Amino acid sequence: MTLPSLLLEAGSHQLEMAETLIGVLRFLLIFLAARTLAEVLVRFQLPTILGELLAGVIIGVSGFHLLVPPESQVAINESFVQLISSLADVPAPEIQQLYNEDFLILEGVANLGLYALLFLTGLESELDELVAVGAQAFTVAVAGVVLPFALGTIGLMVLFQVDLIPAVFAGASMTATSIGITASVFGELGYLKTREGQIVIGAAVLDDILGIVILAIVVALGAGGSLEIGPILKLVAAAVVFVVAAIALSRSAAPAFDWVIDRLKAPGEVIVASFMVLAVVMFAATAIGLEAALGAFAAGLILSSSKHTHAIQRAVIPIVSLFATIFFVLVGAGMDLSVVNPADPANRAGLVMAGFMFVVAIIGKVAAGWSFLSDKPTNRLVVGLGMMPRGEVGLIFLGLGTASGLLTPSLEAAILLMVVGTTFLAPLLLRVVLKDKDPGADSGDGSSTPQPEAQLTA
Amino acid sequence: MTLPSLLLEAGSHQLEMAETLIGVLRFLLIFLAARTLAEVLVRFQLPTILGELLAGVIIGVSGFHLLVPPESQVAINESFVQLISSLADVPAPEIQQLYNEDFLILEGVANLGLYALLFLTGLESELDELVAVGAQAFTVAVAGVVLPFALGTIGLMVLFQVDLIPAVFAGASMTATSIGITASVFGELGYLKTREGQIVIGAAVLDDILGIVILAIVVALGAGGSLEIGPILKLVAAAVVFVVAAIALSRSAAPAFDWVIDRLKAPGEVIVASFMVLAVVMFAATAIGLEAALGAFAAGLILSSSKHTHAIQRAVIPIVSLFATIFFVLVGAGMDLSVVNPADPANRAGLVMAGFMFVVAIIGKVAAGWSFLSDKPTNRLVVGLGMMPRGEVGLIFLGLGTASGLLTPSLEAAILLMVVGTTFLAPLLLRVVLKDKDPGADSGDGSSTPQPEAQLTA
Numbered sequence: 001m002t003l004p005s006l007l008l009e010a011g012s013h014q015l016e017m018a019e020t021l022i023g024v025l026r027f028l029l030i031f032l033a034a035r036t037l038a039e040v041l042v043r044f045q046l047p048t049i050l051g052e053l054l055a056g057v058i059i060g061v062s063g064f065h066l067l068v069p070p071e072s073q074v075a076i077n078e079s080f081v082q083l084i085s086s087l088a089d090v091p092a093p094e095i096q097q098l099y100n101e102d103f104l105i106l107e108g109v110a111n112l113g114l115y116a117l118l119f120l121t122g123l124e125s126e127l128d129e130l131v132a133v134g135a136q137a138f139t140v141a142v143a144g145v146v147l148p149f150a151l152g153t154i155g156l157m158v159l160f161q162v163d164l165i166p167a168v169f170a171g172a173s174m175t176a177t178s179i180g181i182t183a184s185v186f187g188e189l190g191y192l193k194t195r196e197g198q199i200v201i202g203a204a205v206l207d208d209i210l211g212i213v214i215l216a217i218v219v220a221l222g223a224g225g226s227l228e229i230g231p232i233l234k235l236v237a238a239a240v241v242f243v244v245a246a247i248a249l250s251r252s253a254a255p256a257f258d259w260v261i262d263r264l265k266a267p268g269e270v271i272v273a274s275f276m277v278l279a280v281v282m283f284a285a286t287a288i289g290l291e292a293a294l295g296a297f298a299a300g301l302i303l304s305s306s307k308h309t310h311a312i313q314r315a316v317i318p319i320v321s322l323f324a325t326i327f328f329v330l331v332g333a334g335m336d337l338s339v340v341n342p343a344d345p346a347n348r349a350g351l352v353m354a355g356f357m358f359v360v361a362i363i364g365k366v367a368a369g370w371s372f373l374s375d376k377p378t379n380r381l382v383v384g385l386g387m388m389p390r391g392e393v394g395l396i397f398l399g400l401g402t403a404s405g406l407l408t409p410s411l412e413a414a415i416l417l418m419v420v421g422t423t424f425l426a427p428l429l430l431r432v433v434l435k436d437k438d439p440g441a442d443s444g445d446g447s448s449t450p451q452p453e454a455q456l457t458a
Numbered sequence: 459m460t461l462p463s464l465l466l467e468a469g470s471h472q473l474e475m476a477e478t479l480i481g482v483l484r485f486l487l488i489f490l491a492a493r494t495l496a497e498v499l500v501r502f503q504l505p506t507i508l509g510e511l512l513a514g515v516i517i518g519v520s521g522f523h524l525l526v527p528p529e530s531q532v533a534i535n536e537s538f539v540q541l542i543s544s545l546a547d548v549p550a551p552e553i554q555q556l557y558n559e560d561f562l563i564l565e566g567v568a569n570l571g572l573y574a575l576l577f578l579t580g581l582e583s584e585l586d587e588l589v590a591v592g593a594q595a596f597t598v599a600v601a602g603v604v605l606p607f608a609l610g611t612i613g614l615m616v617l618f619q620v621d622l623i624p625a626v627f628a629g630a631s632m633t634a635t636s637i638g639i640t641a642s643v644f645g646e647l648g649y650l651k652t653r654e655g656q657i658v659i660g661a662a663v664l665d666d667i668l669g670i671v672i673l674a675i676v677v678a679l680g681a682g683g684s685l686e687i688g689p690i691l692k693l694v695a696a697a698v699v700f701v702v703a704a705i706a707l708s709r710s711a712a713p714a715f716d717w718v719i720d721r722l723k724a725p726g727e728v729i730v731a732s733f734m735v736l737a738v739v740m741f742a743a744t745a746i747g748l749e750a751a752l753g754a755f756a757a758g759l760i761l762s763s764s765k766h767t768h769a770i771q772r773a774v775i776p777i778v779s780l781f782a783t784i785f786f787v788l789v790g791a792g793m794d795l796s797v798v799n800p801a802d803p804a805n806r807a808g809l810v811m812a813g814f815m816f817v818v819a820i821i822g823k824v825a826a827g828w829s830f831l832s833d834k835p836t837n838r839l840v841v842g843l844g845m846m847p848r849g850e851v852g853l854i855f856l857g858l859g860t861a862s863g864l865l866t867p868s869l870e871a872a873i874l875l876m877v878v879g880t881t882f883l884a885p886l887l888l889r890v891v892l893k894d895k896d897p898g899a900d901s902g903d904g905s906s907t908p909q910p911e912a913q914l915t916a
Contacts, residue, residue, distance in 0.1 A: 020744045023566075028737045031730055038724035048724050087745045101562070108481075108563030109570075188725060266496035266506050267646060268779030275780060276489050283482045287545045292478045315776035321726030322733060322777075 018088035019098050029066050030329045033059050047427040049184045052325050056332020067333040070100040110330050113323025114180050115296040119278050120316045121183040122300020123309055127250045129198045136372040137202030143371035144387045145210050148174035148364030155360060160353050166411055169401050172218045173415050174361045176211035178391025179204040185427045189434055196379050200386035208294055209239045238288040246298035254306040261308055270308050271315040277303060331392045335420055339413040350410035354417035361418045381433055388426035394419035476546035477556050487524050488787045491517050505885040507642045510783050514790020525791040528558040568788050571781025572638050573754040577736050578774050579641040580758020581767055585708045587656045594830040595660030601829035602845045603668050606632035606822030618811050624864050630676045631873050632819045634669035636849025637662040643885045647892055654837050658844035666752055667697045696746040704756035712764040719766055728766050729773040789850045793878055797871040808868035812875035819876045839891055846884035852877035
């Protein structure tokens with residue numbers, strides 16, 4: 001309840017009013033920016049995720065400071081603070097504090113959006129097709145990790161005289177594909193169920209697992225400690241068990257799920273039961289040291305052969321439309337582009353290195369598209385470009401590197417530009433390459449068909 | 459990303475892993491408890507919201523301490539802490555701290571669920587019917603506020619020698635109907651669009667507004683300060699303007715909304731645009747001192763004559779199924795029933811008073827069902843019972859009273875029992891009264907028809 005200003009404990013109720021106003025206004029700004037840009041982009045037949053990322057850049061740390069993660073230490077837009085402060089009659093410093101405290105809720109909802117997106121991606125995947133392209137996906141994942149890592153590390157050491165440890169860290173930051181961005185672009189363009197789409201999704205999942213292992217090794221090296229092989233082997237074993245179990249369960253668990261659903265009578269049973277499966281698999285993935293997001297994808301895969309799959313998809317899509325948008329806007333909002341501004345002379349040293357990393361990051365992943373043998377016609381460029389966006393995973397690497405003090409400002413700027421460049425360029429190039437091809441649905445032609453239907457019919 | 463234990467900054471990543479595990483496990487426990495009970499209840503043709511509230515009591519502060527709001531100061535279940543602690547390799551005290559910090563996300567999502575529920579209630583309301591029963595709803599709201607307040611305050615003073623201020627406060631705590639519980643029960647039973655349903659929803663909305671005004675007066679009195687009439691008049695004026703504007707907009711804003719939707723091309727436009735309308739109206743309601751929840755209902759009402767209403771409903775229902783459940787489980791989890799345990803002699807003094815308040819709380823609202831003139835046949839008992847549940851609003855009053863130090867322990871226990879009793883009894887009695895009547899759909903017969911369809915076809 002929000003209460004007027006004459007109350008006992010008026011302070012705490014005005015704070016509650018301010019909290020609500022901050023939360024609602026932030027929500028509005030996120031969607032106003034993201035959807036305005038999305039409307040422009042669909043008219044150029046470009047993926048709307050670009051609009052979400054760009055919206056984040058515009059209202060975030062690099063732009064108007066309306067959406068600023070507390071860890072960025074950036075002051076919130078003055079007008080935003082003044083508006084809330086005068087409406088709720090709460091002093092400006094407390095507005096800033098409330099803003100930061102409640103950012104946790106926004107991040108929680110954004111993560112829910114990412115999990116829902118990967119759950120949906122799993123639901124829309126074809127297990128048989130995914131298993132059929134398993135060898136190709138594995139090769140693409142390994143090549144897409146080894147090539148950028150080797151080229152990047154060696155290049156930084158030889159061409160730019162970077163020390164071994166920072167070079168290894170920067171090389172590692174180029175290895176991880178953003179499965180969220182890839183899944184979103186392929187889903188929106190209606191390409192998820194194509195052979196290329198399944199290779200990319202499979203490879204992105206494996207890449208995510210490899211990324212965790214690489215990060216474990218690199219950070220252990222960076223800490224100067226001895227590299228213990230035991231925990232890493234345990235992690236690899238856990239990952240293998242998890243993938244095998246998920247595939248095995250996809251064959252057998254869906255009928256059990258359907259049997260349970262048929263016996264449930266309380267309303268809303270399909271959506272609630274499927275989210276409980278999602279939670280169980282996410283819990284298992286996290287408990288063995290993998291990412292919760294991988295668990296979300298595996299949960300979708302397990303339920304992809306349920307007879308209720310379409311009902312689950314219909315229920316999950318609104319959650320994705322709302323909350324995954326918040327996720328991608330937050331990714332954009334966290335990018336501080338001031339360090340790569342070429343107008344600032346201090347940045348120029350980093351920019352040459354950034355250009356090098358950017359090129360290697362593209363070449364490394366695109367080349368991975370040619371790394372496998374295939375008896376069926378496969379568009380290798382689509383596979384390579386699909387693996388290109390580094391997105392939030394690259395930003396996590398950057399944050400770790402910065403926190404550990406391993407990276408020079410130039411190297412930090414170079415990693416950021418590599419992440420930003422690949423993230424924005426991949427959806428653009430994919431759209432160009434896929435332009436003349438139609439996987440069946442008209443989902444990519446900028447018609448007003450909502451994403452839900454497009455994804456379901458693709 | 460969750461990382462294994464050998465990492466640099468291992469602490470922070472293990473904490474992240476622990477956070478994910480806590481969040482996912484809490485989600486699982488909430489739904490496991492709520493849905494198990496819901497399955498039992500539907501088989502007795504009882505509203506599932508009873509299961510959600512009861513689930514909260516069982517896993518919450520009064521039960522297993524698995525779901526404990528930080529402000530309750532109750533220690534979390536030892537096994538829960540041990541499980542997460544051993545899985546994430548994080549010391550137990552830090553688990554407790556993480557649990558408390560992240561409770562904010564759960565509460566944020568729960569509030570989203572309440573807003574979505576009231577938005578859906580507004581969408582499913584018939585504006586013409588609501589306006590047609592406006593006079594009746596107003597009378598019910600006023601009578602349902604005046605009767606319990608007068609009977610309660612005078613009774614407590616005369617029969618139990620309670621002082622004026624605490625008696626006024628306790629009387630005031632009996633005035634506010636929980637619109638969330640009422641909307642949920644009428645929605646599930648398919649009675650939202652009946653004449654009785656619309657009177658109850660209209661009255662509950664007005665009751666909410668009256669509640670804010672009463673609370674403002676009571677708390678000002680309680681603080682011993684002079685009662686300023688200016689701010690209260692301003693609040694009343696704001697409320698009147700808000701209601702009139704919402705009704706006026708329901709007639710004219712929907713075509714404008716439809717015009718905009720028809721011009722949007724980015725996927726997911728209906729759900730995103732409708733949530734943006736929701737956010738704008740919630741912002742307006744909060745900014746003038748009303749509750750955000752009222753804004754959510756008004757937003758639904760404004761969009762109820764859109765040609766996209768059904769698409770919006772379909773998209774909102776999964777969000778309600780998931781998040782409103784969390785809201786009601788949290789309401790139950792916050793009820794500390796140990797103070798009303800009759801086995802404890804210290805509680806017995808309060809229990810007699812509690813019994814009195816409970817009876818007055820029922821009589822006051824049920825009698826309000828007979829307070830209006832009607833030219834059409836109306837089931838007055840249904841109207842009275844619909845206004846009965848105090849739910850979360852009663853708990854907010856209790857929290858305020860406790861914080862202000864106005865209430866004796868006996869009086870606190872009495873208010874709690876009144877809230878718990880009316881909250882649990884109302885859905886039960888409504889089900890009994892509505893048992894032999896069928897508003898059209900078979901949504902109340904415990905068939906496996908999911909709530910979505912039931913609500914849409916009702």
